[in-house]
Amino acid sequence: MxxxxxxxxxxxxxxxxxxKQIQNSRFREIALDLKQHVWLSEILKELECSPDNSQSHFxxxxxxxxxxxxxRVKAHLQMIPKLECVRSLTQFHSEVETEAEALFFRAEENKGGGEHEISESEMESYEHDGAGLVLSDFVTDLIYTSLPDFPLCQPQCRGLCSECxxxxNDAQSCGLAEETSATSDCPNIHFFQ
Ligand SMILES: [Zn+2]
Ligand SMILES: [Zn+2]
Structure with missing residues (x-):
């Protein structure tokens, strides 16, 4: 798809x-219909982002x-995706905002068919076949590269207890959280069984 x-x-x-529209555009506007863009609605489902105007998660x-x-394709993305903390594995939502630009060039058949990167600038470049632009690849790259590499549910996340x-972050009575000796009957242990 x-x-x-x-x-x-x-x-x-x-x-x-x-x-919702993020900035004024000088071009005519077309609203994307998610029913016609299953590739995108599946990404939104995975990230638990709603394009619903009342919540504006995407x-x-x-x-x-x-x-x-x-x-020239220029994108502005603002979303509140579901992320997983690398330390505590907690799932949480956090806002991400990014912009990206790309150039789509006509693919040249007489170049021998090999891979050829056009790197005139730092802008990303894609090829088109003279009939259409495959924008789903560009948008998919934009969404996933905008996600943080090491999400933290809070800047001082203390992670998971190595014993139990x-x-x-939540453990009030875990032996290690209180920096006393570890106890095998940590009351939080039942959440993980
Ligand atoms: Zn965390
Ligand atoms: Zn513990």
């Missing part, structure tokens, strides 16, 4: 919006602009 946007639907520029704005032979596995 992917999203291939036909070039003839772009015109000189189009903005695709999911959730807001994406995608500008697609024609620039001579290339297309209890969450030391």
């Amino acid at each position: 992917s999203w291939k946007l036909p070039l003839n639907q772009i015109g000189s520029g189009t903005t695709f919006v999911l959730g 807001n994406l704005q995608l500008n697609v602009e024609k620039q001579s032979e290339a297309y 596995g209890c969450n030391l």
Whole structure:
């Protein structure tokens, strides 16, 4: 499942919006319908993000602009995904906001068919086949690269007790949390059995 946007639907520029609009756009706007974008609704389900306006857990704005032979795609993403703390394994929601740009070039068949990276700038580049832009790859990369590598549920997260596995952030009575000797009958142990 992917999203291939036909070039003839772009015109000189189009903005695709999911959730609420983040910034003013100079292009005409088209609201993304999640029912037609199963690839995206599955990502939102995995991250427990709702595009519902009342909660605004997922807001994406995608500008697609024609620039001579290339297309410039500019994205602004703001979301509140579900993350898992690397220390305590607690699941929590935290806001992420990011912007990214990419250029889509026409793939050249006469280049021998090998891999060729176009690295004119630090901007990411993708290829298109002259018929459409596969925007789902770009958006998927944007979402996952915006997630923190080492999420922490709180800056001073104390992680899990090495003796009983209890969450030391909540453990009032774990022997180790009180920095006395470890006890095998830590009251938090039943949460992990
Ligand atoms: Zn934590
Ligand atoms: Zn313990």
